[in-house]
Amino acid sequence: xxLLSLNNITKTFGGLVAxxxxxxxxxxxxxxxxxxxxxxxKTTVFNLITGSIxxxxxxxxxxxxxxxGLRPHRIVKLGISRTFQSIRLFPHMSVLENVLxxxxxxxxxxxxxxxxHLPRQRREEKMVLNNAMNELDFVGLASKxxxxxxxxxxxxxxxxxxxxxxxxxxxxxxxxxxxxxxxxKETEALTGLIENIRKRDVTVMxxxxxxxxxxxxxxxxxxxxxxxxxxxxxxxEIQKDPKVIEAYLGVGEED
Amino acid sequence: MDFxxxxxxNGLTVGGIYALIALGYTMVYGVMKLINFxxxxxxxxxxxxxxxxxxxxxxTGLFGTVIGLGFSVILVSCLVAxxxxxxxxxxxxxxxxxxxxxAVVSAxxxxxxxxxxxxxxxxxxxxxxxxxxxxxxxxxIFGQPMPFIRILVFLVAVFVMFGLYIFINRTRTGMxxxxxxxxxxxxxxxxxxxxxxxxxxFIIGPALGGLAGLMAGLLYGPINFNMGQIYGLKxxxxxxxxxxxxxxxxxxxxxxxxxxxxMGAAYISVAWxxxxxxxxxxxxxxxxxxxLLPERVAEKL
Numbered sequence: 020x021x022l023l024s025l026n027n028i029t030k031t032f033g034g035l036v037a038x039x040x041x042x043x044x045x046x047x048x049x050x051x052x053x054x055x056x057x058x059x060x061k062t063t064v065f066n067l068i069t070g071s072i073x074x075x076x077x078x079x080x081x082x083x084x085x086x087x088g089l090r091p092h093r094i095v096k097l098g099i100s101r102t103f104q105s106i107r108l109f110p111h112m113s114v115l116e117n118v119l120x121x122x123x124x125x126x127x128x129x130x131x132x133x134x135x136h137l138p139r140q141r142r143e144e145k146m147v148l149n150n151a152m153n154e155l156d157f158v159g160l161a162s163k164x165x166x167x168x169x170x171x172x173x174x175x176x177x178x179x180x181x182x183x184x185x186x187x188x189x190x191x192x193x194x195x196x197x198x199x200x201x202x203x204k205e206t207e208a209l210t211g212l213i214e215n216i217r218k219r220d221v222t223v224m225x226x227x228x229x230x231x232x233x234x235x236x237x238x239x240x241x242x243x244x245x246x247x248x249x250x251x252x253x254x255x256e257i258q259k260d261p262k263v264i265e266a267y268l269g270v271g272e273e274d
Numbered sequence: 275m276d277f278x279x280x281x282x283x284n285g286l287t288v289g290g291i292y293a294l295i296a297l298g299y300t301m302v303y304g305v306m307k308l309i310n311f312x313x314x315x316x317x318x319x320x321x322x323x324x325x326x327x328x329x330x331x332x333x334t335g336l337f338g339t340v341i342g343l344g345f346s347v348i349l350v351s352c353l354v355a356x357x358x359x360x361x362x363x364x365x366x367x368x369x370x371x372x373x374x375x376x377a378v379v380s381a382x383x384x385x386x387x388x389x390x391x392x393x394x395x396x397x398x399x400x401x402x403x404x405x406x407x408x409x410x411x412x413x414x415i416f417g418q419p420m421p422f423i424r425i426l427v428f429l430v431a432v433f434v435m436f437g438l439y440i441f442i443n444r445t446r447t448g449m450x451x452x453x454x455x456x457x458x459x460x461x462x463x464x465x466x467x468x469x470x471x472x473x474x475x476f477i478i479g480p481a482l483g484g485l486a487g488l489m490a491g492l493l494y495g496p497i498n499f500n501m502g503q504i505y506g507l508k509x510x511x512x513x514x515x516x517x518x519x520x521x522x523x524x525x526x527x528x529x530x531x532x533x534x535x536x537m538g539a540a541y542i543s544v545a546w547x548x549x550x551x552x553x554x555x556x557x558x559x560x561x562x563x564x565x566l567l568p569e570r571v572a573e574k575l
Binding site: 069071090091092095096100101103107108109110111112116119120121123124125126144147183184187 | 446449450452453456457459460461462463464465466467468469
């Protein structure tokens with residue numbers, strides 16, 4: 020079942036064309052990798068999907084809704100959530116509070132109920148706290164709930180970002196270099212985590228430079244170069260694709 | 275010793291007023307990285323609306339002291355909150371994506387506009403809260419007779435600050451405000467409506483500022499249309515002392531500045547009262563621009 024479709028999306032910054040008529044489809048339940056040389060426009064595609072930047076042309080459809088012109092928090096509410104290439108936690112807030120901030124958009128009771136501490140609000144508060152702890156448990160950080168997010172080890176911060184993203188109850192979670200800066204053991208654990216995310220019926224889209232990881236976790240891989248899609252297929256197909264090999268070898272250094 | 279206690283309570287009272295105003299500066303800065311230069315005028319507006327309710331309409335005479343005063347406090351806070359919300363809509367929201375300097379100019383413009391609007395509405399001559407609005411009783415503290423109004427102002431300030439502290443640190447909405455202050459972009463992408471957070475900050479801050487205006491009128495009596503300038507500047511100094519963007523900092527900074535000022539006036543010279551404030555501002559800006567409290571600027575609300 021089609022979940023996300025990108026139709027000819029385009030974005031230019033000044034004279035630079037970052038994304039040039041990029042089209043792609045993501046089906047429900049898939050784990051899709053987006054790869055390409057540095058500067059290919061991968062993160063820009065993610066920013067366009069989540070509404071952080073506005074499209075110059077093209078359309079994004081997500082489970083029957085057009086996302087054009089929607090503000091980021093509305094898009095989150097529709098069910099798209101993300102993590103960041105450079106970690107963007109709220110460092111002074113506790114681990115639990117970071118996850119709770121993700122739950123915020125699913126809360127029903129308004130300010131009025133919060134101020135007067137109505138029973139409905141208290142029930143909801145309890146439920147949200149429960150959900151947040153479950154998410155922490157899911158990524159294996161439950162025992163660190165009380166620490167400041169900024170004090171966590173790098174790999175833990177990455178996992179906390181994932182927990183925070185999952186707390187928004189997304190249908191699609193977008194991970195921007197989730198294995199970046201992780202050691203082999205952490206990367207392996209991440210593979211298991213993504214497998215578990217899929218089991219929760221959450222679709223995953225990810226950018227990653229660690230090819231072994233990409234080939235291992237993704238059902239399908241999209242390859243970008245200079246803002247356009249140059250190849251698409253299963254990991255096996257992609258590895259054999261001459262255009263992909265050229266794009267990578269032609270650019271030379273790649274991490 | 276008596277003299278010292280007198281100055282101590284005096285300083286804490288005026289410090290409470292500074293702190294309430296400073297909270298408005300610091301919350302807006304925390305979320306928007308903008309100094310709301312019109313905030314002092316919202317304080318003045320609070321003082322004038324309070325004057326209308328308590329002197330012109332004689333609320334305490336009509337409803338009794340407690341209910342009349344309570345009514346006035348709530349009405350002043352609500353009306354100034356509405357004014358603050360309108361200010362954000364008209365003067366700041368249209369400029370949210372433009373240069374930061376544009377918003378600063380807009381803030382200054384809004385300040386001049388509000389000051390003149392108040393002057394046109396209530397007149398350029400100074401008005402005075404009547405001294406008999408509250409019963410003129412004193413309470414003995416350490417053997418010193420203390421005017422009731424002073425204690426009331428201090429207690430209200432502390433109560434409101436405590437409430438705000440709980441709101442910011444213990445409620446979900448408070449958490450959204452903190453998240454937006456740390457990283458607006460990330461907050462948006464976690465589903466937090468940052469526009470709503472900004473609107474909320476422009477309701478809470480002005481409500482506190484307006485309340486401070488009412489209390490300053492009750493405490494000192496005379497008010498005039500440009501009183502917000504000097505109070506605003508001092509509260510801004512208080513916010514800087516605590517580290518701008520830092521809520522606890524504004525509370526501590528306000529009380530500290532009030533104490534410094536009253537002690538300076540008492541033991542150095544009354545003439546130097548304002549001079550001391552601004553010397554403190556300069557010293558802080560030169561030696562510790564991030565404020566006295568340990569958190570870094572604007573990263574923590």
